[in-house]
Amino acid sequence: MIEPLDVIILFVFGTIIGSFLNALAFRYNTGRSMWGRSACLSCGTTLKAIHLVPLLSYLGLKGKCASCKAGISPQYPIVEMVAGVLTAFSFMETQGDTASFIVVLSFFTILLFISVYDLRHTIIPDAFVYAAALIALGASFFGYTTIDISDSVLGALVLSVPIALLWVISRGRLIGLGDAKLFFACGAFLGLVSGAAAFMLSFWIGALFGLGLLLVSSFSKRSHGVTMESEVPFGPFIVLATAVAYFGHIGLYDILAFLAL
Numbered sequence: 120m121i122e123p124l125d126v127i128i129l130f131v132f133g134t135i136i137g138s139f140l141n142a143l144a145f146r147y148n149t150g151r152s153m154w155g156r157s158a159c160l161s162c163g164t165t166l167k168a169i170h171l172v173p174l175l176s177y178l179g180l181k182g183k184c185a186s187c188k189a190g191i192s193p194q195y196p197i198v199e200m201v202a203g204v205l206t207a208f209s210f211m212e213t214q215g216d217t218a219s220f221i222v223v224l225s226f227f228t229i230l231l232f233i234s235v236y237d238l239r240h241t242i243i244p245d246a247f248v249y250a251a252a253l254i255a256l257g258a259s260f261f262g263y264t265t266i267d268i269s270d271s272v273l274g275a276l277v278l279s280v281p282i283a284l285l286w287v288i289s290r291g292r293l294i295g296l297g298d299a300k301l302f303f304a305c306g307a308f309l310g311l312v313s314g315a316a317a318f319m320l321s322f323w324i325g326a327l328f329g330l331g332l333l334l335v336s337s338f339s340k341r342s343h344g345v346t347m348e349s350e351v352p353f354g355p356f357i358v359l360a361t362a363v364a365y366f367g368h369i370g371l372y373d374i375l376a377f378l379a380l
């Protein structure tokens with residue numbers, strides 16, 4: 120039985136995870152120290168504890184640094200919010216089974232980190248995508264998800280091999296090898312039927328986003344020359360599609376039924 124209060128507490132807990140992911144995304148593999156207090160990126164003022172409360176600090180400061188009034192990246196509240204929602208969804212989806220909850224939450228926390236990192240640095244960090252793949256394969260092997268290990272392996276291969284081939288053929292121009300690795304992890308987590316749905320969804324979401332970007336840039340005077348060649352990280356689309364397929368219980372049959380309309 121899921122109590123509303125539990126969901127709220129888990130949402131708040133998730134926003135705290137989100138604020139750690141933000142700090143990690145700024146620091147991981149950039150030469151900056153992983154430890155030490157956060158500071159304003161503009162004026163370098165060390166942030167007080169009161170300025171580190173997820174979501175509320177951003178709202179309270181109206182998105183500006185308390186010292187120099189420089190704008191704070193909306194990445195902070197957005198990631199905190201998304202992490203909170205993911206935590207609450209993971210809890211509801213696993214129906215109070217603690218082991219499954221930890222598995223699902225760990226998987227999607229890593230995926231969220233990969234998205235943020237890919238958006239900031241246009242690279243998918245190997246260590247994290249391998250960890251996600253290991254969690255997904257381990258979860259099905261040890262029975263913490265609804266799919267079995269053969270489905271897990273099949274999903275991983277069917278999703279990643281075409282992307283890896285596309286990477287080889289296009290010499291990395293159309294898609295990155297990191298995307299193939301991410302598809303491997305997501306296929307291992309979702310299995311074949313749901314994974315195939317996520318695969319198609321990721322390209323549709325990516326295409327819609329690309330179209331939107333082209334429209335905005337063609338109507339905008341301050342166009343930064345967004346063209347089809349602009350390097351748009353694809354990782355976030357894979358992650359979004361995986362979350363939609365998993366939490367929305369969308370399988371290949373739903374996609375096919377939608378296409379037949």
Ligand SMILES: [Zn+2]
Nearest residue numbers: 159162184187
């Ligand atoms: Zn500042």
